[in-house]
Amino acid sequence: MAPRIAANPIPYWLRGKVSAEGAKTFENLDPAFRDLAEIGFKAVKADVPEGMSTAAYLAWLDSYGLVPAVSLYNSTFDRTLPIAEDVERAKRFAAQQRQLGLDATMLCPIFVPERLGKPAVGANFDAGRLQNVIADIATVADALIAEGIRPLLHGHVGGWVETEYELRTVLDTLGPERLGFGPDTGHLTWCGMDPAVIISDYADRVGAIHLKDVFPDHIGKTEETVELSYGETAQTRRLWAEPGKGVVDLLGVVEAMPVDYAGDYMIEVDVPSIPSAYQSLKESYEWAVQNLRGVEI
Template sequence: MKVSCHLITWGENLLTGMKEASELGYRGCETFTHLAMNYENDLETFQALLNEHGFQLSALYGGGRFSEPAKKAAIVEENTRVAKFLAANGSDRIVFGPQGPRSEGGTTLDELKAAAEAINEAAKSCHDLGVKACVHPHLGTEIQNENELDAIMEMTDPDYVYFCPDTAHLAKAGMDPLEVIKRYRSRIEYVHLKDISPDQASAEDFPILSGNEAMPIFCELGLGTLPSSLKEVTSYLKDTGYDGWMTVEIDKSTSTPYQSLKTCREFVTNELKLTL
């Protein structure tokens, strides 16, 4: 398995993120799609940045509001555009992220059918470019809960549509990450490793907190509620021969991006027994 680092923690500071993540030893990166696509017409410069920091581009985030039929053509076009950029930079994974807002009561069956149709068409277009589209259930969106995930997986073509489990988003939506990963193991082609902040965070656990700061929903690997789950998931994927990317992701640091991804690195290497 290969370890990647999402540069989301550095926000819009792509160059600083690349520099510091590289210094920490990460050799794969995912970043905000719009930051990467700024180099759409200057591939040489982007590839030089990757080479300078010893990175492979593990994936970019695509997707869209799949459940609205009127948006299907635009979704296919935009995801195809991102897939072309990925392929040109030696990457073969695109994350299909659904969008919000989430409807009260969840996504209806008709909406899920429309979403599956859009996902199938966009995924086939990406597949033609050598890029695998991986559906990523996400809190606050049209594909969040287990029934919505199951419906999408059932109604999409396994030859073109793959799965990107995110440990924290699955758990926060009430699912057992390991159970879901076992169910869809044959379609897993990308993974986000993420931890959930505890309900009550103390300065002892997170020294950077002054006592009146709100914890982000997600936190550094190993400091939240999912250490055991992360170990189980990693062990299962390793035992079943998964050899793709395991992407460390923390949306917002409780200290500095560098320190947060250092903490994640130590958990990945010491507890998950993965090599950067």
């Protein structure tokens, strides 16, 4: 099998939000699917709108010649949601992923107020909390594995697994049999990491990847110097960049990927640097076709 070019149509529903709650609707996603198909994409991040059956979702994608690509399970993993409830939610999610024909998912510790306010600097770090986060990630990961879905750690700005220390601690504490790796080149870079180095170090665990480029404007801040919140930073349109426009060594990232990698290269530009979401996706697709090795077109 060859790796695929996939897309996350996030600009079509994000629209200044931070949370996806209530935003991934037919009305928001249908124009995205039409545009993706016209551009040439064949795979799209799997997000079944609330109230829609899995069968109806698959038929909808098929009407545009699209198939579902690796999705993302997120939680704060800080016991805001009781772990028993998190596990049950993860089981329901896993069942849906199997119905979609998928066997892996990103596992993402996502947005908490303390880090959304001061993004990408490891704000309010607490070693004891990190151990609790790791324990809850492990519990949810085990639940996903038991349901036939491989979990891939997806470090994310704004969550409790944000910095290089936190990311490596989680991966090193939970071995490859419990937790794979699903890196996001943009989030790693915003937090000051070299994604090619991180990916090379954990190459045997990479099961999917989000390809994002980043402008340099907001990199290198500290807890004392960061001024904008996560949402405010994104809305400057000087954070996320279409591939090749920013400072991420994406060719180095591709070189660091496993030689036998057969997963998704998920193109993701949360807030495009240009006004047109269509043009952003088109530029991203053209870059991917030219620069990703051995991909399925």
